[in-house]
Amino acid sequence: METRKNGPDARKTLLTLLFYVFSTLIVALWLLPILIAVFTSLKSMDEIMGSSKMWTPPKVLHWENFTRVWNKVGMSAYVLNTFLITVPSVVGALLVSSLSGFALAFYRFRLNKAVLVLFIAGMLIPFQMLMIPVFRLSDALSLRDTRPGVILFHIAFQLGFCTFFLRNFMRTIPFSLVEAPRIDGASEWTIYRKIIMPLSISSLAALGVLEFTWIWNDLLWSLVLIQSDSLKPVTLGLANMQGEFVSYYNMTAAGSIIAAIAPLGVFLLFQRYFISGLTVGAEKG
Amino acid sequence: MKKSIGAPPWAPWAFLALPLILYAVWVILPICQSLAFAFTKRDSIVYGIQWVGFRNFARLLGDPTFWLAIKNNIIWLALFLLVPIPLGLGVAMLFNNEHRGNKVYKTLFYLPMTLSFAVIGTIWMWIYSPDFGVLNGFLRAIGLEELAKPWLGDKRYMTGALVAVGVWRQVPYVMILYLAGLKGVPAELVEAAMIDGATWGQRLRHIVIPLLAPATVVAMTISIIDSLRAFDIIYVMTNTKARAAEVLASYMYTSAFGYSDFGYGSAIAVVQFLITLAFILVYIGRVLRDETER
Known part of the structure; x- marks a missing residue:
């Protein structure tokens, strides 16, 4: 009985949770190219050539770019x-x-x-x-x-x-x-x-x-x-x-x-x- | 539309004069000229006109690059329907609620739409870069070394890689169109359809999708027209030097402005125009159908 009573509530919580999980994932995926652009613009060429992991943030911020x-x-x-x-x-x-x-x-x-x-x-x-x-x-x-x-x-x-x-x-x-x-x-x-x-x-x-x-x-x-x-x-x-x-x-x-x-x-x-x-x-x- | 009391019959034309003249000179007249130029051969863009009848079109039929462009256009069109429409609908349904932070998600997801193709092309160039690119870097990092390809250097993958960029930008647009359409569908209906496991597919098919049919028609026609217009991405990412990625829009540009073959270029433009026209008419029909008289 107890679970049935909580049913709609639990379902609502689950729905909310799913919303945040999926939304965060899809937005992160979609903005990855833009994020990479921002990171890359602040790196030195040495850092870029040193690793193909362009999705990592710059170690030092090179604003002079x-x-x-x-x-x-x-x-x-x-x-x-x-x-x-x-x-x-x-x-x-x-x-x-x-x-x-x-x-x-x-x-x-x-x-x-x-x-x-x-x-x-x-x-x-x-x-x-x-x-x-x-x-x-x-x-x-x-x-x-x-x-x-x-x-x-x-x-x-x-x-x-x-x-x-x-x-x-x-x-x-x-x-x-x-x-x-x-x-x-x-x-x-x-x-x-x-x-x-x-x-x-x-x-x-x-x-x-x-x-x-x-x-x-x-x-x-x-x-x-x-x-x-x-x-x-x-x-x-x-x-x-x-x-x-x-x-x-x-x-x-x-x-x-x-x-x-x-x-x-x-x-x-x-x-x-x-x-x-x-x-x-x-x-x- | 009620009878306009007392308005002189020339009044609308007085207001329309300037806009119509500008539009006629810079848009309507050029369309007619291009139609005519397609039947000519010209020595230069400005002079040296010579009528050749249907010879440009006959030449098109025997031109492998033209057929390649058609094939690539079909790939663009098909992928622009197959990916952004369902994905845009999915994301719109995901965001169509009142949860806190929902607006922020929508805004962020929409960002690619505000970027120019020059910027988008530049960003994706280094995503696709064979040695240092993100895509290959990621594939190597997860141990799928053999899937790492020279995406823009190999003609087998080139068009697919370019369409992917276009799709990335189109999905947010389709989402916006569906979100507008979803305003007319009760939110509980969509939420219920999303969570009710047993009948999820049925509700989607029988309730949500039919109610969204008008939005789908607009999203599809807009996507088709956009796919047929694709040029900037191709120009920026291949500099139109790579024949393998040619579509009608870029082939027209290379023929006319690259090889000074202006009559031939116009013929390509006319083919592109006629294909697009069919979808423009569908769009206009859809937009004007629900108009109420006032």
Whole structure:
């Protein structure tokens, strides 16, 4: 009788225990590569070559790997380049897509769905379909191998996802908030600017966080559109570094951590936004 | 959607003008151009156009590298369905509860998704490194010396090794999609299904999985589209020099930007596009199906 009475409790404890055991195991396994990167970035080459057990923590912390990569290898310039590409791209994409998101969320017109489908389809197409024409177009406009060229492309390409995202959010705003001021004689621009945009701040932030990470992490478009080393972003810088320092694991590890720090920080700070942004289209509605 | 009282009919187009022009010029028009370029031969990326009809496509059919790329793409696609979907579901079910610390686990598990492929590729390069790499080091340490391989140096293992990296990053994404889907499933149902030994499999099959069907469709289409897009990992980890790991995306890049064969590259892009398009349509259909009129 006693055991039966304790049954549900014991079962619950077991369940909790299983949760912690499995969760710890799977998280540890999944983060092992990142942990190894952190350890390796702080080791000397002698220590790395001395043992193939890269999963052991460094005996002495060699922070100078980071300062060397930052200063001598020039990671600081690559990070700055990425920053100068990412921030205007994100701001631009948010501003422009808030217009299309607004139009698709609040107006009834014949081609509404068609325009939406165009934006969604565009965000999923293989990049290879765009590479040659975008290269040619940038070249014709003298935007190739310039920062504004990459920024403009990022803004345009990200419009697909951003429009979809903002339109979905704006549809949750009650229609009466648009109609009431309209009856009072407010212009469409005023409704967008003074009513809908202030209400959309949180979703703009969510989108901004997501876009920041994506554009920061972009490799392909800089590869296609940028040739000058002085303009290259950190992803390309890292790929180059791999060629030069291929056997210096500690240096490439320090470089990759420097390249990862900004998106990682943004994710940790704004995690809630991040997750809600990624599941657009996965939830009903 | 209610009738918009008093809004002038041109109002939506005034708002759409700038975004649509940008999108048309940088995305829609290039798609059309690539479709056209696939039927040309060009001396340079900018000039020297010559129409060749279906000759590029005919050449593809007889090109062993193209078929290798197709084969590798199928491997990517199959593994992206077989591994991240069940594993992502499993992890989502594991984390879908109110235990203390649950948020921390989710956050940590999700971290790989925030890293660029440049970073991920760099990290995995030394995991796979034949002499000093972690993987071989681990295999030797546990006495499985003979399983230690030159993972990125041997064409038999190369694609598998690259897909493993992609899968590592995809599982957290699928988990997020399933966690969103699980919000619609009562937690007790899932917990019960996990612990009730005798009917575990049945409950999973008859209750949880059917309820998660919409999330599964999205997770599968996204995974397929991502697998067909794989390029960065291959570029960073093989520098696209290793033919054995070629997929359509990387073969297009090498053909066009490596060998200046722009018409041929466009033809490869078109094939990749047509394969992807089918899944894009499934995704759009799924996303728009539940839309309510307002």
